[in-house]
Amino acid sequence: xxxxxxxxxxxxxGLKDDQLSWMMRNMLLQRMLDNRGFQLNRQGKIPFATxxxxxxxxxxxxxxxxxxxxxxxxxxxxxxxxxxxxxxDPIHALLSMFARxxxxxxxxxxxxxxSHHSLxxxxxxxxxxxHCPHAxxxxxxxKLRGEAGRAVLCTFGDGSTSSGExxxxxxxxxxxxxxxxxxxxxxxxxxxxxxxKQMACERIIDKAPGYGLPGVRVDGSDPIATYAVVxxxxxxxxxxxxxxxxEAMCYRFLSHTTDDDDRTYRTRDEIESHRxxxxxxxxxxxxxxxxxxxxxxxxxxxKDILALVNDLTDRAEAxxxxxxxxxxxxxxxxxxxxxx
Numbered sequence: 001x002x003x004x005x006x007x008x009x010x011x012x013x014g015l016k017d018d019q020l021s022w023m024m025r026n027m028l029l030q031r032m033l034d035n036r037g038f039q040l041n042r043q044g045k046i047p048f049a050t051x052x053x054x055x056x057x058x059x060x061x062x063x064x065x066x067x068x069x070x071x072x073x074x075x076x077x078x079x080x081x082x083x084x085x086x087x088x089d090p091i092h093a094l095l096s097m098f099a100r101x102x103x104x105x106x107x108x109x110x111x112x113x114x115s116h117h118s119l120x121x122x123x124x125x126x127x128x129x130x131h132c133p134h135a136x137x138x139x140x141x142x143k144l145r146g147e148a149g150r151a152v153l154c155t156f157g158d159g160s161t162s163s164g165e166x167x168x169x170x171x172x173x174x175x176x177x178x179x180x181x182x183x184x185x186x187x188x189x190x191x192x193x194x195x196x197k198q199m200a201c202e203r204i205i206d207k208a209p210g211y212g213l214p215g216v217r218v219d220g221s222d223p224i225a226t227y228a229v230v231x232x233x234x235x236x237x238x239x240x241x242x243x244x245x246x247e248a249m250c251y252r253f254l255s256h257t258t259d260d261d262d263r264t265y266r267t268r269d270e271i272e273s274h275r276x277x278x279x280x281x282x283x284x285x286x287x288x289x290x291x292x293x294x295x296x297x298x299x300x301x302x303k304d305i306l307a308l309v310n311d312l313t314d315r316a317e318a319x320x321x322x323x324x325x326x327x328x329x330x331x332x333x334x335x336x337x338x339x340x
Contacts (some may be wrong), residue, residue, distance in 0.1 A: 010290055013228040019064060020292050023223045025301055026063065027056035027280050030081030032309045033093050034254070037111065041258040045317070046097045050112040051254035052078045057219075057279030058185050058248045059085055061226030065234055066153055074122045074135035074154045077112045078185065082155065087119045090308070094316035101322040106329060108322075129156060129163035132182075136169045139178035139237075151237035152180040153230070159190025161207060162198045170245070174211040177242035181233040184245070185220065187252035192265040204247040213245050220248035221279040251277050 012020070030052060037049030052059070055078060063085020066073060073086055080093055095103040097111045104115055105123075115123040122138065125131040135154035142150050160166045161184060173180050184204045188195055201207065205215030218229040226248055233244035251274040255262040287293040293301075 010286065011224065011228075013224055013231075015064070015224060015227065017292050020224075020287060023060040023064065023227075024283060024287060024293065024298065025305070026060040026081055026085050027223070027283060028302055028305050029090060029309075030056055030059060030084060031280055032305050033080060033084075033090060036094075036309055036313060037097055038254070038258060040097060040313075046099075046111060048111050049097065049258045050077050051252075051257075052080055053253040054187060054251045054274075054278065055079075055185055055220070056081055057221045057223040057283065058082075058183075058226050058250055061223035061228075062153065062155070062183060062230045062248075064223075064227050065231035067151075067234070067238075068120070070120075070150045071234065072120045072122060072135075072138050072150070072152045074131050074138065074152060075114070075124060076131065076156050076160070076185075077110070077124055077126065078157065078187075079124075079155055080112060080114075083114045083116070083121055086121065088114060088116055088121065091312050091316060092116070094312045095319070098316050098319070099321065100316060100319040101326070102319055106322050106326060129160035129165040129169075132156060132160065132166050132169035133172075135180060136173050136178060139173060139180040139243075140176065142179050143176065148240070149238050150179060151234045152178075153183060153234065154180060155183045155185060157190065158184060158186040158188070158195060158204055159193065159198065160184075161204055162190070170207075170211050170213070170243070173243045174213050177240070179237040179240075180243045181230065181237055182243060182245045183230060184247045185250060186247050187250050189252050189256070189266075191256045191260065192262070205245055208245040211245075213243055215245045215247065217247045217249065220250035221277045221282055223279065223283060250279070253278070 034051045034053055040046045041049045059081030063082050066086050068087055075082055084090060092104060099107040101107050110126055113124040114121060122134060132154055135152050139152040170182060186204055190198055205217050208215030216229050218225050220226055229246055233246055236244060253271060284298055288295055
């Protein structure tokens with residue numbers, strides 16, 4: 001009798017089947033919401049959208065390493081999946097896109113600029129790398145208060161590492177051994193500028209030794225590997241080991257935003273040549289091959305997510321814009337009249 005052919009085991013890093021299935025759902029949901037944002041923009045229903053297609057593996061892995069209720073996330077504008085992963089309700093992605101009054105920011109922020117202080121998500125800054133000093137400030141407060149077991153996760157793109165604010169933040173964190181992890185989502189493009197045109201070093205982590213930090217590079221298309229690296233870095237930060245610079249490699253498949261025409265700086269053939277890095281089908285295939293999920297289960301998951309996103313889109317679009325009387329709300333604390 002012939003022996004059954006068994007697949008070699010894959011490295012789970014302690015993750016159970018339900019956690020791996022959760023990763024799959026997170027990746028599919030963020031992609032679906034991404035696509036919806038671009039669709040709504042092309043329909044003229046929203047003025048602006050930012051995509052994260054290609055970043056899904058990073059977001060799902062890092063989100064699972066984040067400790068809800070203790071850690072602080074300081075994201076950047078391409079982090080929809082990460083915000084969803086740490087607890088943000090997906091309705092808020094649509095409320096943000098439509099700028100409705102029920103949005104957490106009252107409809108004032110750009111789409112994809114989330115802020116959920118109750119979830120530990122700090123407000124996003126549109127100015128490249130300006131949020132990095134904010135993240136360091138939060139980590140410094142943790143250290144001053146003696147809050148052990150907590151850490152800050154600060155994310156950014158590769159272009160941010162060419163900004164002065166980024167260098168100041170990393171240097172301060174290193175000197176004071178703050179509980180923070182700097183997670184660079186290197187998608188190879190700083191808007192229209194490739195890495196080779198913005199820095200002389202080959203890797204982002206090559207900058208880490210100059211500040212006395214450990215630097216770790218990981219394949220961002222692999223959510224399990226990303227989880228393991230980010231978790232180790234966060235655990236190190238939470239236990240007094242200081243900061244870590246993590247570089248997660250991925251590729252940005254969409255334009256920088258809906259206002260960007262990426263055909264002016266890269267070809268369609270170049271984009272297609274990177275499709276083998278697409279984290280969604282890679283992870284889907286892995287789960288099926290190792291019997292974590294069946295193809296039917298994943299197909300049903302996709303249908304359920306599409307139905308959810310359709311429902312959330314209709315609900316968000318039907319809500320009113322902010323009231324005019326709320327114009328001064330949350331702008332200046334206390335009295336706002338200049339003569340007081």
